[in-house]
Amino acid sequence: MVTRKRTRHPPKAATALLALVTSPSDRAYLMGDLVEEFHDIATERGVDGASRWYWSQALRSAGPLFVSRLTSEQWTRSIGGAAVGAMTAIASATAFGLLLNLFLGFRPEASLGLIAVVVASCSLVSSTCAAWASTWVSGGASRWTLMLIGLVVVAPDFVYAARSHTIHMLPGALVPLSLAIVTTCAGLALGGKLCRANQLHS
């Protein structure tokens, strides 16, 4: 019968998980600390006990380390900011649309002016909220983040305008959509400024 000699190494899968979520600046020190404690615990409780402890540490540390990495590294903060901005744009546009539907009701026969007002105000509100949220998370939204948020905000306006019975042809849609683009840009700028002003005062 061949018996395998147990080597005193931390579980590789747990180590790989930690290496993935830990910021490069702290990775070596954190891994070193865990290896040191692993060996200490292995002496007291054996390799199996130490491995269980190591896995427990890896799983419990993964969440906080991942969040820390998201908020500390610029490219991850940018992605996080873009994701939060896009989600906020969708949520606020949905909430605004539901409120409007509650008071005005969806009217496919609504006039071009009413469509333009609805689209512009919805774009302004959702882009402002989205830019504020994105700046808060990432510390400063990049142009790509702002373009993504702008796309997320303006895209439903195309859908809304297309569903309207008033706008039969593309030229007719240009008025509300142009207004939506202008108010979206204004909202993005306003949201970023408001967030930065709030952070300065807090």
Added chain:
Amino acid sequence: MLELRSSPLLDRFVVDIAGHFFYFVVVMSGTHLGEFEILILAALMRLGDDAYGVSVRREVQARTGRSVSIGAVYTTLARLEHKGLVSSRVGAPTSERGGRAKKYFRAKAAGRVALEDAVKTIGRMTEGLSLAW
């Protein structure tokens, strides 16, 4: 009948993530200290020059009776360093750490002041309260 059983490890995992996300998004942007930051700063002051990840984790665990993850310690130390309350230096690599160096931490003067303020604040809030049930 379906019985829902919570796993202690899973519970702690979820609470750890939620708690630390709250700290990062809300507390991180402010200047006041969170509860865990207070514990970490106090541990740094107790340990002096010997404060690094392992010793800080063990100190907090021994004194509070709570199980503390190394990830929580490192993220809190990073946050305190970002706030200018803690400084760090790198030690020599050792073989028992797989050739990796230790990162030592020390509370700066601003950190000591912040800790003192936090302790005084808690004292003012709890002054005169009867905490015995």
